[in-house]
Amino acid sequence: xxxxxxxxxxxxxxxxxxxxxxxxxxxxxxxxxxxxxxxxxxxxxxxxxxxxxxxxxxxxxxxxxxxxxxxxxxxxxxxxxxxxxxxxxxxxxxxxxxxxxxxxxxxxxxxxxxxxxxxxxxxxxxxxxxxxxxxxxxxxxxxxxxxxxxxxxxxxxxxxxxxxxxxxxxxxxxxxxxxxxxxxxxxxxxxxxxxxxxxxxxxxxxxxxxxxxxxxxxxxxxxxxxxxxxxxxxxxxxxxxxxxxxxxxxxxxxxxxxxxxxxxxxxxxxxxxxxxxxxxxxxxxxxxxxxxxxxxxxxxxxxxxxxxxxxxxxxxxxxxxxxxxxxxxxxxxxxxxxxxxxxxxxxxxxxxxxxxxxxxxxxxxxxxxxxxxxxxxxxxxxx
Amino acid sequence: xxxxxxxxxxxxxxxxxxxxxxxxxxxxxxxxxxxxxxxxxxxxxxxxxxxxxxxxxxxxxxxxxxxxxxxxxxxxxxxxxxxxxxxxxxxxxxxxxxxxxxxxxxxxxxxxxxxxxxx
Numbered sequence: 001x002x003x004x005x006x007x008x009x010x011x012x013x014x015x016x017x018x019x020x021x022x023x024x025x026x027x028x029x030x031x032x033x034x035x036x037x038x039x040x041x042x043x044x045x046x047x048x049x050x051x052x053x054x055x056x057x058x059x060x061x062x063x064x065x066x067x068x069x070x071x072x073x074x075x076x077x078x079x080x081x082x083x084x085x086x087x088x089x090x091x092x093x094x095x096x097x098x099x100x101x102x103x104x105x106x107x108x109x110x111x112x113x114x115x116x117x118x119x120x121x122x123x124x125x126x127x128x129x130x131x132x133x134x135x136x137x138x139x140x141x142x143x144x145x146x147x148x149x150x151x152x153x154x155x156x157x158x159x160x161x162x163x164x165x166x167x168x169x170x171x172x173x174x175x176x177x178x179x180x181x182x183x184x185x186x187x188x189x190x191x192x193x194x195x196x197x198x199x200x201x202x203x204x205x206x207x208x209x210x211x212x213x214x215x216x217x218x219x220x221x222x223x224x225x226x227x228x229x230x231x232x233x234x235x236x237x238x239x240x241x242x243x244x245x246x247x248x249x250x251x252x253x254x255x256x257x258x259x260x261x262x263x264x265x266x267x268x269x270x271x272x273x274x275x276x277x278x279x280x281x282x283x284x285x286x287x288x289x290x291x292x293x294x295x296x297x298x299x300x301x302x303x304x305x306x307x308x309x310x311x312x313x314x315x316x317x318x319x320x321x322x323x324x325x326x327x328x329x330x331x332x333x334x335x336x337x338x339x340x341x342x343x344x345x346x347x348x349x350x351x352x353x354x355x356x357x358x359x360x361x362x363x364x365x366x367x368x369x370x371x372x373x374x375x376x377x378x379x380x381x382x383x
Numbered sequence: 384x385x386x387x388x389x390x391x392x393x394x395x396x397x398x399x400x401x402x403x404x405x406x407x408x409x410x411x412x413x414x415x416x417x418x419x420x421x422x423x424x425x426x427x428x429x430x431x432x433x434x435x436x437x438x439x440x441x442x443x444x445x446x447x448x449x450x451x452x453x454x455x456x457x458x459x460x461x462x463x464x465x466x467x468x469x470x471x472x473x474x475x476x477x478x479x480x481x482x483x484x485x486x487x488x489x490x491x492x493x494x495x496x497x498x499x500x501x502x
Contacts, residue, residue, distance in 0.1 A: 062431060062434075062435060063431075065427050065428070065431065066498070067498055068498060068500060069495065069498045069499045069500065070500055070501070070502050071499050071500065071501055071502075073501060073502055083438045083439040084437075084438035084439050084442065085438075085439050085441070087439065089495070089496060089499075090495075090496060090499040092501065115435045115436065116434065116435050116436070116437070116438040117435060118434065118495050118499070119434045119435075119438045119439065119495060120438070121438045
């Protein structure tokens with residue numbers, strides 16, 4: 001894993017885990033508070049029930065008129081009665097508490113009594129909070145947080161890997177692109193330099209025609225690489241000039257342009273063109289379309305192979321007798337940097353450019369290929 | 384000698400206080416309860432009724448004082464049926480301080496706090 005990938009994954013995990021932890025903490029706290037109140041309410045209900053029993057006893061005592069009034073005592077709770085001015089009357093507390101005082105670990109319940117049997121206007125009941133269910137609740141919440149944290153950490157890790165996969169793919173493509181570019185540029189430059197050296201060494205004579213042809217091919221290759229890269233890079237900013245373009249003449253021009261390359265491979269060229277095929281199109285787009293199709297057909301053709309070019313008012317087709325493309329590679333062949341065959345140099349941007357032009361003008365692109373037999377690329381002008 | 388003098392002083396004070404207490408109790412008995420007993424008026428019941436209605440000694444005292452100063456059915460805590468059986472009390476011709484002292488004694492005599500015990 002690259003350093004930048006690790007950094008991105010770490011950042012993602014930190015944000016993901018941080019936000020998840022925060023969310024779960026809030027949710028757990030809300031749940032804990034709600035459950036705690038429920039537990040305390042349940043315990044308070046018991047006090048409420050006891051208060052009703054004490055109230056009944058107070059009434060009985062009040063009505064008895066006895067000289068000895070035995071105050072009711074609860075098993076696990078204390079109680080006390082207070083008069084209307086909140087003064088302590090009697091109770092089971094060792095130290096009479098204030099009516100409104102709340103102790104941290106005790107549960108208190110105050111009920112207003114009316115009529116005031118034995119003068120009691122308020123009845124206070126208090127007992128220690130049963131901490132066992134609260135401790136169990138705390139344990140469960142902590143365990144939940146731990147398991148959830150672990151689960152989401154693992155999930156986050158896999159999600160992070162998933163999210164950085166496109167970035168990794170882009171980096172891989174960029175690396176390949178840089179390698180291909182250096183290789184692609186190196187070959188024609190070396191060719192030019194070598195042939196210039198040969199001319200300089202052997203002098204300019206009739207035999208140097210071949211060297212000059214190689215220099216021409218290499219220069220054109222460089223020019224085409226530059227044009228393709230510029231097109232790809234500036235395509236979205238490029239202002240198209242739509243004109244009535246004579247495609248027949250343009251195809252002828254480009255055939256001449258590539259003639260040296262085709263000749264070098266001793267290709268058998270067949271051209272079948274209708275005389276005047278006019279399209280409303282930007283010239284640069286048309287050149288990129290034709291050049292890339294012709295270039296691919298020459299590059300991936302076999303030596304002495306067939307190059308068949310056909311132009312009609314309905315379509316433009318380039319057919320080669322070259323290596324062909326596997327059926328499974330045909331679907332993704334138009335993606336940028338995708339190369340079905342790496343036997344020849346290239347960036348894998350040719351068909352991407354063709355596809356962009358086709359989409360810009362609502363043309364239709366058909367590719368038919370048979371492995372080791374050849375490929376035919378057809379651009380249909382109208383749907 | 385000093386110890387003997389102190390002991391004798393304490394005896395005199397305690398004896399005086401007991402005499403005063405007895406005197407007040409006797410006064411309450413002669414001034415109030417004697418008549419209640421004679422007329423068979425249930426003092427304890429009256430106190431418990433006041434207690435159930437007013438809760439605190441201060442409030443009970445105020446209510447009793449109000450009634451004793453103007454003994455009318457409207458001022459009484461007792462139900463109307465009570466006066467069918469027992470006669471309406473005569474207005475007490477005593478000064479307020481004395482009357483309040485008797486009321487205080489009366490409330491103390493029946494105070495529930497003294498009767499409440501834990502089992």
